[in-house]
Amino acid sequence: MKQFTSVKDVQDVAALVNEALELKKAPYANKTLGQDKTLGLIFMNPSLRTRLSTQKAGMNLGMNVMVMNLDKEGWALETQDGVIMDGSTVEHIREAAAVMGQYCDIIGIRSFPKLQDREEDYSEDLLKKFIELTGVPIVSLESATRHPLQSLADLITIKEQAAAGKKPKVVLSWAPHIKPIPHCVANSFAEWMQQADVELVITNPEDYDLAEEFTQGAQVLHNQDEALKNADFVYVKNWSSYEQYGKVLTDGQGWMITNEKLALTNNAKVMHCLPVRRGLELSHEVLDGPNSLVIEQANNRLYAAQAVLKRMLEAVDR
Ligand code: SN0
Numbered sequence: 271m272k273q274f275t276s277v278k279d280v281q282d283v284a285a286l287v288n289e290a291l292e293l294k295k296a297p298y299a300n301k302t303l304g305q306d307k308t309l310g311l312i313f314m315n316p317s318l319r320t321r322l323s324t325q326k327a328g329m330n331l332g333m334n335v336m337v338m339n340l341d342k343e344g345w346a347l348e349t350q351d352g353v354i355m356d357g358s359t360v361e362h363i364r365e366a367a368a369v370m371g372q373y374c375d376i377i378g379i380r381s382f383p384k385l386q387d388r389e390e391d392y393s394e395d396l397l398k399k400f401i402e403l404t405g406v407p408i409v410s411l412e413s414a415t416r417h418p419l420q421s422l423a424d425l426i427t428i429k430e431q432a433a434a435g436k437k438p439k440v441v442l443s444w445a446p447h448i449k450p451i452p453h454c455v456a457n458s459f460a461e462w463m464q465q466a467d468v469e470l471v472i473t474n475p476e477d478y479d480l481a482e483e484f485t486q487g488a489q490v491l492h493n494q495d496e497a498l499k500n501a502d503f504v505y506v507k508n509w510s511s512y513e514q515y516g517k518v519l520t521d522g523q524g525w526m527i528t529n530e531k532l533a534l535t536n537n538a539k540v541m542h543c544l545p546v547r548r549g550l551e552l553s554h555e556v557l558d559g560p561n562s563l564v565i566e567q568a569n570n571r572l573y574a575a576q577a578v579l580k581r582m583l584e585a586v587d588r
Contacts, residue, residue, distance in 0.1 A: 271581040273401060275394075275410040276418055276461065283425070283465045290426050290570070290577035297330045297576065303583045304333030310374035311337045311411065314381040319544060319571050320411045320419065324378055327575035331583060336374070340366075349396055363399055371404030376582050380411035385450045385516030391415065392481070407582045409575075417454040420543050421462035422574035427567045428468065428503055431539055437469055438502040439536070443494060444474035445551040446522025447508035455543050456509045457484040464488065473497035474509075477519050481512050494525060501535040506542045506552050528553045532561060539563045 273279055280286050293299075309328040311321060321337060328335040338344065347366060348359035355362065370377060379400050383391035391414040401408050410418055432438045442459055456472075461484050463470040470488045472480065479490055491497040498504065506527050511517045526549075532538060540561050546552050556562060 271407070271578065271585075273408045274418060274578045274582070275397060275401075275408065275413060276416050276458070277421070277465050279418075280465075283462070284467075286422065286577055286581075287426050287429050289580070290422070290573040291430070293330075293576045293580070294570075294573045297573075300580055301330075301332045303580065304328065304331035306334075307332075307375040307583060308334045308336060308373060309376050309378065309579065310370055311335065311378045312370065312380070313337070313339045313411070314341045314379075315412075317380060317411070319568050320380060323568075323571035324409070324411065324419070324575040324579075327572055327579050330572075330576055331579055333376075333579070333583075349399065363396070364403060367400050367403035368405075371406050374404070374406055376407045376409065376579065377404050378409040378411045379413075381413060383414035383452050383454070383516075385452065385510060388512070388515040409578060409582070412452075412454055414452075415454055416458040416461070417543070418458055418462070419571065419574050419578065420455055421458040422578070423567060423570040424459060424505070424541060424543070425462055425466055426570045426574060427541065427563055428466070430566075430570075431563060432468075432502065436502075437467055439500055440468045440470050440503045440505065441497050441501040441535075441538070442470065442472045442505045442507065443497065443527060444478055444522070444525060445506045445508045445527070446520075446525050447518070447547065447551060450510040450516045450518055451508045453480060453484075453509045453512060456480055456507050459505060459507070460484045460488055471497050471501075475520055475522065475525070477511055477513050478509065479512065480509070494531075495534055498531060498534040498538075501538040504532070504535060504538045504540050506540060506546075508551055526551065526553055527556055529555050529559070532556065537561065541567050544568055
């Protein structure tokens with residue numbers, strides 16, 4: 271695997287999920303694979319799970335791991351080509367990325383969308399520049415439009431928890447929030463679920479439909495109660511509007527998943543990528559109750575990252 275930026279970089283999704291589940295049983299079985307190899311994790315935005323799980327995944331494979339919060343610890347970075355750098359930016363991505371590529375065998379990069387200009391965010395310019403300029407395999411730690419390590423962990427979790435012999439109904443349910451939030455987790459989740467053996471239903475308020483390139487084929491309902499009927503998994507996530515790009519259009523009253531909402535489902539397991547705003551996105555009672563999978567889901571981030579890094583170290587094209 272040369273890059274991991276979307277589900278399209280994976281030839282056989284089910285095989286990757288199985289590989290991660292094997293690693294969960296024996297996390298230290300490949301200790302020599304990463305010997306004398308360096309993983310660099312570059313963050314332009316905050317992180318808890320992605321940072322710690324990917325760092326640990328590298329260490330489980332015997333890698334050396336370096337982490338840098340580039341937004342705070344690096345020189346102010348210029349990403350536009352051809353500009354005269356006589357302002358506040360100090361270093362161009364052309365040099366910065368090329369230099370990091372000298373020190374690292376694999377690089378992970380996190381860079382959220384700015385949520386100002388749709389075309390700019392959806393062009394994935396920064397991620398593409400990292401791929402081009404570092405010259406080493408790149409793992410997306412959440413880019414402007416996707417969060418593939420999260421989606422792989424989500425799929426691992428669903429595979430582990432789904433009842434045998436039944437195609438699970440999985441509902442991606444929009445949740446309220448107070449500020450503009452990226453589409454990445456929802457986009458990716460939709461994209462990955464369509465490569466899995468599940469029935470995907472997406473529910474969100476009007477004017478919150480995700481980009482069609484990600485929802486293709488999935489049922490989109492604006493009536494949440496109807497969507498929740500017989501759900502086996504409810505994946506809770508806020509995102510800002512795609513149509514009115516980056517805008518918050520409603521306070522989303524009535525969209526939070528509560529025990530009352532869960533009563534409409536098939537005793538659904540509840541998922542969220544975290545961080546979650548309690549009492550706003552998801553109720554305390556559900557998060558603290560028996561249906562919540564959020565901690566196990568976060569645990570699986572480790573095996574998702576480890577499966578991806580293992581394949582990159584093996585330089586296996588599958
Ligand atoms: C990010 C997102 O893309 O939704 C990261 C999730 C893994 N989440 C947030 O930005 C939450 C910020 C907040 O204030 O709740």
